[in-house]
Amino acid sequence: MSNDTATDTFLTGKVAFVSGGLSGVGLAIAKSLAVHGARVAVGSRRAGQGDGADLNQQFHVVALDVQDGLSVSKATESVEAKLGPVDILVNAAGITAEQGVVGHSDALWHQILDTNLSGAFRLTRAVLPGMIGRGWGRIINIGSTAATVGWMDNPAYCASKAGLLGLTRCVALEGAPHGVGCTMISPTWVETDLLHSNTAEVAEREGKGRTSADIVQDIRAQNPQKRIIQPGEVAALATFLCRDEAFGLSMDNIQITGGALW
Template structure:
């Protein structure tokens, strides 16, 4: 039976790579994203994947939006077998003077949004005795960073959430794991590089080399590597892997 996967935030970065990988494996992929109602963003996605797949507007912060999205996927495809939560935001601020807006948006998107998606799909997974839930955390879940209280907190919270989901799903064939990458060569990282170039006047090659040298392997993690790991975890071979956080850190803990 063809499996049905939901990927939140799947229009770019690791979410896009995961969508491409699962689609190539024959999985029915349904993407939910804030830009899911943007025809240009959807057209670009279809071009990158090489095939039209379902893309719907989704705000994981909003319970009604989450419920409507999941209901549509079930109505269209009959079930949800896989949930990959990659929707996330990042904005820096020191603790002193940290705005409520940055805190609330980060926690609501990265942590509470993941919870709301799991809450929406888990009854169906339990009923069908099969489910694979993957949460995209970060090495920031394990290590602090200056000016990143909201982000580190949101990612650390995913680890606790995943442990609870794992225990509640274990007897019903539902697993829940998280993946904690170090720097991955995504659009978000490109923004950091661009900002550092603007702030310091360094060349792109110099800034890129600094990020690459930040781990002992001397190379950035690629989105496709995260996608391959997800493909394994959601397969039948990943049945016994649950309540686990896998750090893809290239030998570095920052």
């Protein structure tokens, strides 16, 4: 994509801010938005810790802990001081942990919801007034099929993504009269480092002799398309949603699943 000299730079002049943008889906989206002309900032808790140092040449990298309101404010101020007002917000920061309702601690519950749901709320609250004032904006929330399908040992994750869908719809309504769209993209399993670390944890916890690679192969086999969704697929959709022609997709929950339920 980046080698395509005919790339449509329709986002020239726009500023994008991607949370969770140093890895996985967030990074793929940040790169796609940049290829199409946007000035891009990425935020991460790992910023400044040596992780993603090479990305400083491509993006404005800021320290961001979406669980901390002050961190959100400082990161947003840094982005706007360096690049200008935020036109596109991508809420891609997220965490998960497998634990059933029985024995689930309050601390873990709040950590997952505070990151996946409240973090998106804090960032949206920070940039939405400016978007409304300028009469144009796009907010893209990275959800999951977990928003609409329950999954064993994932109550906090499922609840956080279901809540994110509710937030998406409310923001879409609030922004609609002002040219501001808000849409959620809900992929099934995506082939990222997080997928492999999660499957490694599952394999270790099961203690049945299955490896992480075995579990990944099971996920691939269970998908009707017999494959795992790639980060670039999510990035391509996120980029398309920033087009003026895609404004009518505001409020939608668009799933990228290959036919899988989860």
